[in-house]
Amino acid sequence: MVGPPGSGKTMLARRIPTILPEMTLEEALQTTKIHSIMGMTSGKHSLITTRAFRAPHHTISDSGLIGGGTYPRPGEVSLAHNGVLFLDELAEFNRHVLEVMRQPLEDGEVTISRASGSVKFPSRFMLIAATNPCPCGHANDPRRQCSCSTMQIQKYMSKISGPLLDRIDIHLEVAPVEYRDLSNKKGGESSASIRERVVRARAVQEQRFVKHKIFCNAQMSSAAIKKYCELSSESQSILNTAMEKLGLSARAYHRILKVARTIADLEGTELIKTPHILEAIQYRSLDRAYTH
Ligand SMILES: [Zn+2]
Structure with a gap:
């Protein structure tokens, strides 16, 4: 999703798990297993039955994103397994981090190799990414003038282009939403x-x-x-x-x-x-x- 600040990109992304089919028992078990490795399940309601929504910050490390460590631990791509991985401000992510994500995105699993052997974690998630259209955020914004040069805009957008963009199915331009449209209760589909x-x-x-x-x-x-x-x-x-x-x-x-x-x-x-x-x-x- 490309759009200026306040166009509801994050809100849209957060709603995606609510329109996905309910998890099957097998999916719930897989998701619960990964979260329990990270100590992220509570004893009482230990089976996780809702799809994950993970939104790591753009300063995340390679191992935080895809997994790693001396005793291999799953990364965000595995915590998002059967759910949604949301990368906000995609252009701000380290380019290398985006490159290491290509394998889990393609294969649906991550292999972490150590001297003692290798571990596989599943990573079948829906990737949703959002970015401003330019450094100031207001290119194509009818409410405010963009202060960036064509060069600056091209440089900014080129950060997300190439191999990763090629793997994204749907590119969506999101227009700014005025407050009155948000408070209008009519018309939206549930x-x-x-x-x-x-x-x-x-x-x-x-x-x-x-x-x-x-x-x-x-x-x-x-x-x-x-x-x-x-x-x-x-x-x-x-x-x-x-x-x-x-x-x-x-x-x-x-x-x-x-x-x-x-x-x-x-x-x-x-x-x-x-x-x-x-x-x-x-x-x-x-x-x-x-x-x-
Ligand atoms: Zn701008």
Whole structure:
């Protein structure tokens, strides 16, 4: 999420666990196990049944984030297992820290090697990151003038570009929210009703992949993408044009198809339609803006 201060990025991130499906017993056991290693469970209600939301500060060390120590301990990526890892002010994180996160993000587990042997911790989490659009925070802010030069903005955004950005499915620009919109009680959809839609879409995916060793669209291999993300010739030509015009990578191409598949699932349609592809392309806005 890219947006000026006060655009509700943190609030949005905190709500994500409330629209995710309830944890299965197996997930609850895994999450509880990791937290108990860190002494983070209380005896009385020892089974953790809600998805984790972890928001480490940008000064965190490599081992704090991915795990480590003489007696290996899980890091934030494992504490966020089955839940959400939120990195606020992404551009402020040490570049190296972001690089060591790539392996757990890709593999869903972390291996910590020591002379005495190696330990594996699970790390399948949803990554959510937020950043201001520029050093002063007000580029594209209708309320305030941005005081940064084009050079400064490019330098700032280039900190988050590259390999990590390429692994993020959805780039979202978040507009500032005025107080009156926040206090307006009408119009918003409740988390509970969004969750119902998510649960339905997940059920469709579980059914789709019943013969594969995966359970959701995000885990599709390129062969599965080919099989389950068929496009009409109109959608295909829109996607080809976007690839060419925006100079998107092969990885971005696959992400667009997976996201479009999910949008169609949320709508309850078997066919991926043109509006689904258009919406998914729109979520690659940072590839377009800062890496070319
Ligand atoms: Zn600025």
